[in-house]
Amino acid sequence: MSDIYILMIVALAALAIADLIVGVSNDAVNFLNSAIGSKAISFKTIMIVASIGIAAGAIFSSGLMEVARKGIFVPGEFYFDEIMIIFMAVMITDILLLDFFNTLGMPTSTTVSIVFELLGAAVCVALLKISADSSLSVADLGSYINTKKAGEIIVGILLSVIVAFSVGAIVQYISRLLLSFNFEKKAKWVGALFGGVALTAILYFIFIKGIKGTNYAKSIVDVVYDGGAEGLLDWANTYFNASYETIKELVKAKKDLFKIDGTTGTVALTLRGFLETNVLLIVFAGFMVLSILSYLIMQVFKTSIYKIIIIVGTFALALAFAGNDLVNFIGVPIAAWQSYEAWSVSGIAADSFTMNVLDSKVATPTYLLLAAGIIMVLTLWFSAKAKEVVKTSIDLSRQGDGNERFKPNFLSRGIVRGTIFLSESISLITPKSFKTWSDKQFDQKLDISNTMVVTKKEDLPAFDTVRAAVNLMVAGILISIATSMKLPLSTTYVTFMVAMGTSLADRAWGSESAVYRVAGVLNVIGGWFFTAISAFVAAAIIAFLINLHQPIMTVVLLLVAVLLLVRNTIKYRNKARAERAEDRLKKSESSSINGVIEESSDNIKSFVSRGNKIYTSTVSSLAKYDLNALKKSRKGIAKLETEVEELRDSIFYFIKNLDDASVGASNFYISILGYLEDITQSLEYIAKVSHKHVNNNHKKLRFNQIKDLKEIEEHLNDFFTTIKTVFDDREFSTLDAIIHEKQELFTIVNDKINRQVARTRTEESSPKNTTLYFGLLMETKDLITATMNLLIIYRDHQN
Structure with a gap:
C-alpha cells in the first residue's frame, strides 16, 4: 500500500512545479503592472529587478508553510490516508483552476484558491468520517475544521478588497493634489519629501516582510532586562503596561519579539522585536535620511526619484509575492512529504496514524525554496500568459481612452450614474476656490491625447510615474501591516484594487471609459468569488472521488489533469499563433x-x-x-x-x-x-x-x-x-x-x-x-x- 503514497508524493512534487508555473503566470500582475504600465524603466530592467525580488523572497519563505499544515483544518483529527486525499485533491484542483484563469487572461488569487481548496477537501473528508461513525453528527464538523483561523483568513481577504481600493484612492487623490500632473516641474524638495515617504514605506515593508521568515529575525539585538528571576514578572508588568493576570499571555504572544530566560532572569530583544517595538523611531529616521537622499538623487545625479521608487517598489512586491505566496504553490506538497516521512517510520497503518505531527513547526529546506525560486523566475521570463494577465490590469487602470476589453452591463451603468450623482451633489457644497485649484492640479496636460503628435499611442505609458509609485507604496504598506498582524491576505487583491483605486482618484475613469472600466473591475471581482466557490466545490468533489478508490482514482484524476493542461496549452498556443499570423x-x-x-x-x-x-x-x-x-x-x-x-x-x-x-x-x-x-x-x-x-x-x-x-x-x-x-x-x-x-x-x-x-x-x-x-x-x-x-x-x- 505504501507504493500508492510514494506515487502520490511524486505526483504532488510534479504538480507543485506545474503549480509554480501557472501561479507565477497569474500573480505576475502583482508586481509588474505598475512598472510596465508607467514605462519608467525598460522591460528588461523590470524583469531583472523582479527576478531578484522573487529569488530573495523564495529564500525568506521558510516559516510560511503553516496555512497548508494546520491553518484550515485540525490535523490531529485526520489519519495519514485522509490527509493525503486532502492534499492530492487540493493540488489537482489548484493547478486546473489557475490555468483556467490564465487562459482567460484574468488575475485571480492563489491565496484564495488554496484556502478554499483546503477548506473544501477537508470538509468533504470530515463529512465522510462523520457519515461513517453513527456516534457523530454534522454538528461535530467544527472539531475537524480550524474555523477561527479560517474565518480570520477569509474575512481578512475580503476586507483587503475594500481597504485597498479606498486607501489607494485617498492616497492618490492627496498625492495628485500636492504634485499635479506637472510633477516634474515642482520644486526638488517636494519630490524629495514624496520620495522619503514612499521609500520609507517600501523599505520598512521589505525589512518586515523579508526578515520575518529568516532566522535573523530571532537574533538578539539587546538585553533589555537582567535583574534576576525574582523581578522578571514585575519588569514585564511595567514594560507591557498590563494587569498582572495577563502578563503571561502577553509574554507568550510576544515570544518572537523577546527571548526570555526565566532561570537566569534575563530578557533579550530580538531583531524582529526591535523593528516592531521601535516603529515610530525607525520610520522617522528612515524618512529623514531617505528624504535627504532623494533630494541628492534629483539634484546631483539628475535622476527622477519616481523611477527609483518604482524600481525599489517592484523589488519589494516581487519579494512579498514569493515570500507570501510561495506557500500556495509548494506548501501542500511539502506538508505531504513531511507527513509521509513521519508515517513511514512509525510502523502504524495509514488509516490509523494520526497527523498530530503537522501541528509542530518544521522549517522547509533551503534548497527546495531555492529550486522553487528558480522555477518562478524562469516562468516570469518566458510565460506568455503572464503578459496577458498583466495587460488586463493595465488596461483597466490606463489614463485616458484605450481599447476597452469589457462590455458595460446594467450594474456598471448603475454604479457610474450613482457616482456621477454623488459627485455632482458634493460639488454643490464644495467651495469654488478649492474646485478651481483642484481642477488645475488634475489638468492632464501631459496626457497621451496631447502627446500623440510625437509618439505612437501604444508606446506611451498607461499612467505616469506618480501613480505607479503610489500603487507600489500603498500596496507595500498594506501588505506589511497585514504581515505584522499575521494575516495571510491576497497580494493579488491588494495590488489590483490599489491600482483600481488610484486610477479612479486620478480621474482615469472619465465619461468616455467609466462604464467599461467599472464593468471590468466587476468582472475581475466576480471571478474572485467564482474562484472561492469553484475551488471549494471542485476540491470537495475530487476528494470524494479519490476516497472511492484511492489508487485507481488518483491515477485517473492525474491523467485527466495532465490531459486538460496539455489541451489548454495547445489550444492557447494555436490561438496565439493564429492571432500572430492573422493580418489584423x-x-x-x-x-x-x-x-x-x-x-x-x-x-x-x-x-x-x-x-x-x-x-x-x-x-x-x-x-x-x-x-x-x-x-x-x-x-x-x-x-x-x-x-x-x-x-x-x-x-x-x-x-x-x-x-x-x-x-x-x-x-x-x-x-x-x-x-x-x-x-x-x-x-x-x-x-x-x-x-x-x-x-x-x-x-x-x-x-x-x-x-x-x-x-x-x-x-x-x-x-x-x-x-x-x-x-x-x-x-x-x-x-x-x-x-x-x-x-x-x-x-x-x-x-x-x-x-x-x-x-x-x-x-x-x-x-x-x-x-x-x-x-x-x-x-x-x-x-x-x-x-x-x-x-x-x-x-x-x-x-
Missing part, C-alpha cells in the same frame, strides 16, 4: 497624407482578403448544412467587426496626429472607415441569417439555389482577389477597370433574384428558404455597392 487591421499612425494612403491600402488588402474568406466559407457551409463551420464564420466576422470599431474609436487620435498640410486626409480616412463598416454589416447579416437558418433546422436550400449562390460566390471571389492584388502591388491604375465591373455583378445578382421569383410562383414551397435566399442576394448587392464605393473614393483620391 492596423490603426493609422502617419501624420502625412502619403503615409495615410499607404497604411489604409494595407488595411483594405487585409480586409478584402478576410471578407472574401468569410463570404466563401458562409456559402460553402450553408450548402453543406454545416452548423459548426457557420459558427466559425460568425466568429470571424465578429472579430473583423471589432477591429473596424477599434479603428473608428481611434479617429480622434488620428485627426490630432495629422500635420497641418494633411488635415484634408481626415475626410478620406473617415469615409474609408464608413465603407468598411458597411461591408462588415453586410457580411455580418449574411453569416447571421445563414447560421440562424441551419441552427433552427429549417429545410436545406434547393439545388438550384445553391448552384446560383455558388456562381455568385465564384464571381465575388475573383472580384475580391483582384482587389487584393491591386492593393498589394499598389497597381492603382487598374481601379477604373474593376469599378466598371459593378454593373456586370449587379446583372448576375439581379438575374438570380428574377429566377427565384419565378421559382417561388411555380415550385417553391418553403417560405423560410425563400426569405433566406432573397436576404442573401439583397445583402450581396449592398456588399458590392459598399465595396465599389470604397474603390471609387480611393481612385478619386489617387487622382
Whole structure:
C-alpha cells in the first residue's frame, strides 16, 4: 500500500512545479503592472529587478508553510490516508483552476484558491468520517475544521478588497493634489519629501516582510532586562503596561519579539522585536535620511526619484509575492512529504496514524525554496500568459481612452450614474476656490491625447510615474501591516484594487471609459468569488472521488489533469499563433497624407482578403448544412467587426496626429472607415441569417439555389482577389477597370433574384428558404455597392 503514497508524493512534487508555473503566470500582475504600465524603466530592467525580488523572497519563505499544515483544518483529527486525499485533491484542483484563469487572461488569487481548496477537501473528508461513525453528527464538523483561523483568513481577504481600493484612492487623490500632473516641474524638495515617504514605506515593508521568515529575525539585538528571576514578572508588568493576570499571555504572544530566560532572569530583544517595538523611531529616521537622499538623487545625479521608487517598489512586491505566496504553490506538497516521512517510520497503518505531527513547526529546506525560486523566475521570463494577465490590469487602470476589453452591463451603468450623482451633489457644497485649484492640479496636460503628435499611442505609458509609485507604496504598506498582524491576505487583491483605486482618484475613469472600466473591475471581482466557490466545490468533489478508490482514482484524476493542461496549452498556443499570423487591421499612425494612403491600402488588402474568406466559407457551409463551420464564420466576422470599431474609436487620435498640410486626409480616412463598416454589416447579416437558418433546422436550400449562390460566390471571389492584388502591388491604375465591373455583378445578382421569383410562383414551397435566399442576394448587392464605393473614393483620391 505504501507504493500508492510514494506515487502520490511524486505526483504532488510534479504538480507543485506545474503549480509554480501557472501561479507565477497569474500573480505576475502583482508586481509588474505598475512598472510596465508607467514605462519608467525598460522591460528588461523590470524583469531583472523582479527576478531578484522573487529569488530573495523564495529564500525568506521558510516559516510560511503553516496555512497548508494546520491553518484550515485540525490535523490531529485526520489519519495519514485522509490527509493525503486532502492534499492530492487540493493540488489537482489548484493547478486546473489557475490555468483556467490564465487562459482567460484574468488575475485571480492563489491565496484564495488554496484556502478554499483546503477548506473544501477537508470538509468533504470530515463529512465522510462523520457519515461513517453513527456516534457523530454534522454538528461535530467544527472539531475537524480550524474555523477561527479560517474565518480570520477569509474575512481578512475580503476586507483587503475594500481597504485597498479606498486607501489607494485617498492616497492618490492627496498625492495628485500636492504634485499635479506637472510633477516634474515642482520644486526638488517636494519630490524629495514624496520620495522619503514612499521609500520609507517600501523599505520598512521589505525589512518586515523579508526578515520575518529568516532566522535573523530571532537574533538578539539587546538585553533589555537582567535583574534576576525574582523581578522578571514585575519588569514585564511595567514594560507591557498590563494587569498582572495577563502578563503571561502577553509574554507568550510576544515570544518572537523577546527571548526570555526565566532561570537566569534575563530578557533579550530580538531583531524582529526591535523593528516592531521601535516603529515610530525607525520610520522617522528612515524618512529623514531617505528624504535627504532623494533630494541628492534629483539634484546631483539628475535622476527622477519616481523611477527609483518604482524600481525599489517592484523589488519589494516581487519579494512579498514569493515570500507570501510561495506557500500556495509548494506548501501542500511539502506538508505531504513531511507527513509521509513521519508515517513511514512509525510502523502504524495509514488509516490509523494520526497527523498530530503537522501541528509542530518544521522549517522547509533551503534548497527546495531555492529550486522553487528558480522555477518562478524562469516562468516570469518566458510565460506568455503572464503578459496577458498583466495587460488586463493595465488596461483597466490606463489614463485616458484605450481599447476597452469589457462590455458595460446594467450594474456598471448603475454604479457610474450613482457616482456621477454623488459627485455632482458634493460639488454643490464644495467651495469654488478649492474646485478651481483642484481642477488645475488634475489638468492632464501631459496626457497621451496631447502627446500623440510625437509618439505612437501604444508606446506611451498607461499612467505616469506618480501613480505607479503610489500603487507600489500603498500596496507595500498594506501588505506589511497585514504581515505584522499575521494575516495571510491576497497580494493579488491588494495590488489590483490599489491600482483600481488610484486610477479612479486620478480621474482615469472619465465619461468616455467609466462604464467599461467599472464593468471590468466587476468582472475581475466576480471571478474572485467564482474562484472561492469553484475551488471549494471542485476540491470537495475530487476528494470524494479519490476516497472511492484511492489508487485507481488518483491515477485517473492525474491523467485527466495532465490531459486538460496539455489541451489548454495547445489550444492557447494555436490561438496565439493564429492571432500572430492573422493580418489584423492596423490603426493609422502617419501624420502625412502619403503615409495615410499607404497604411489604409494595407488595411483594405487585409480586409478584402478576410471578407472574401468569410463570404466563401458562409456559402460553402450553408450548402453543406454545416452548423459548426457557420459558427466559425460568425466568429470571424465578429472579430473583423471589432477591429473596424477599434479603428473608428481611434479617429480622434488620428485627426490630432495629422500635420497641418494633411488635415484634408481626415475626410478620406473617415469615409474609408464608413465603407468598411458597411461591408462588415453586410457580411455580418449574411453569416447571421445563414447560421440562424441551419441552427433552427429549417429545410436545406434547393439545388438550384445553391448552384446560383455558388456562381455568385465564384464571381465575388475573383472580384475580391483582384482587389487584393491591386492593393498589394499598389497597381492603382487598374481601379477604373474593376469599378466598371459593378454593373456586370449587379446583372448576375439581379438575374438570380428574377429566377427565384419565378421559382417561388411555380415550385417553391418553403417560405423560410425563400426569405433566406432573397436576404442573401439583397445583402450581396449592398456588399458590392459598399465595396465599389470604397474603390471609387480611393481612385478619386489617387487622382
